[in-house]
Amino acid sequence: MSRVLIVCWLLASYAFADVETKQTGGIGKKGACFSRQNDQWSYKILQLKANWYYSWGRELREERPKNVEFVPMFWGKWFKDDDIEYLLNLKNQNQIKFVLGFNEPDSPNQSNMSVDEAIALWPKLEAIGLPLGSPATVNPENKWMINFMQKVDDLGLRVDFICVHHYGGKNVQGLLHKLHRVHQRYNRPIWITEFAVADWNAKSTGQNRHSAEDVLKFMEGILPALESLEYVARYAWFSASSTSKPLGSATLFDENNHLTALGHHYASFQPKKK
Template identity: 25%
Template sequence: MSIKSTLFLGLAALSAMTEAAPTKRASAGKRGLAFPKQNNGVAGSTYTQLFKNYDQITWMYDWEAVIEGTPVTGLEYVPLLHSNEDWCTAGWSANVANAQKDYKVSHVLSFNEPDQCGGGGSCMSVSDAVTAHKKYIQPLASSLKIGSPAVTNGDGEAKGINWLKSFVSACSDCQIDFVVAHYYAWDKAADFKAYLTKFHETFNKPVWVTEFGVTEGDAPTFLKEVLPWMDQQSWIERYAWHMAAPTTSESSLKYLLNEAGNALNDVGTAFAS
């Protein structure tokens, strides 16, 4: 075979390989997995293994600062201080330090839904949250990026954006690198976009959406519209659907996995793809 023929075949093979190789989107890096620490006796980190072939997924969190079990490799971990209760604060600093040994850690998250009592909310007054944030979160600011408490999209004087405005004002000497939103509503993408835009314009900081879900309607279609939009907004840094766990008949939300917890469902496929 001539050198010219060999060169031609080599270039053809290279071209075929290039066309077949998967290409990451330019926005890759925002999408993360929120998973339960435990789910009916199963370590929630187990479910992350189902996402190992999806390059869009780059980070994870479990509403705590400790992971049980073995998560998929290669994801950044973001510790969270759920509340100011002893079960959360005891060992917080040590848990963050240990997490840094086992995973890439560059950010931490403050309290989970302090503007809500029940339903996973930490039910904290603004003054209590400021005191605890300064004691437990602020000391990490020299080495990690700090998120605000995550608030619901509730509408009221002590809910959602209004609660967080009061917190930011009272904690004006705190380092807050990004603000954190949760959003649950029907499948109207325009409402979702409008709320997050308002959230960003209120605080003029990067936004993380660490929980969002559809309570009524077509979740996969909703995701197909809002994911590209979030990826295009430079001010939205990260987001995670609620959640990487088996869907149950008891919840109005569809999670990312089927009821058996052994495969992605239609929502999971729409989110990860």
């Protein structure tokens, strides 16, 4: 191989590595999401061997798991300039590298914001000066998200990556096709900040049509696929209570806070080295 070709190959390799580092922060994709109200939340994050976590909040707590990256979120519209200043201080201390946008603003049961409300507040989030994730809507392909991203582009605002929630069935290819469409539509890296297998028609945990074995098979298929997709920068499985009717079979921890078989697989999963 000629010296010129070697130099070109090295430059291309460095460029790809730089893009990958900007998308992921240079750490593994696998993360965790637990509210601070969740029993033993810090312990659970460590048990899952997560590389990063978020709690739907902005505060970096003292009892946080050490050596696991915290990613703050602006859950909704109820924040003050002091909250921006707090995150600027964390940024200056090199304690945070990314910021997540609003949580399901299209849902009346979550942050419940209009597109115009979200757009009006967005420059405040941009001012922190860190890579910024989009609002995570109930469906990343719905009218709310499409309108929001159109206004972002029209107004020259900044969204660095798309946050995706997914609570579908056990179809691995179905999720992969969805991610492909989202990436094609918005042309940005993707963070899957919540996903799990759900049966929204289940009247009890025993009547959930997705067994724990079904969910494990789904996880065994989807995790390697997510690792192989360059445009998927990070992902975090949502672990509901074991008593949840739609999501009980997808929990990572049982009622005694011990890892389920699914939790053991998530904790032990490591991507194959390239």
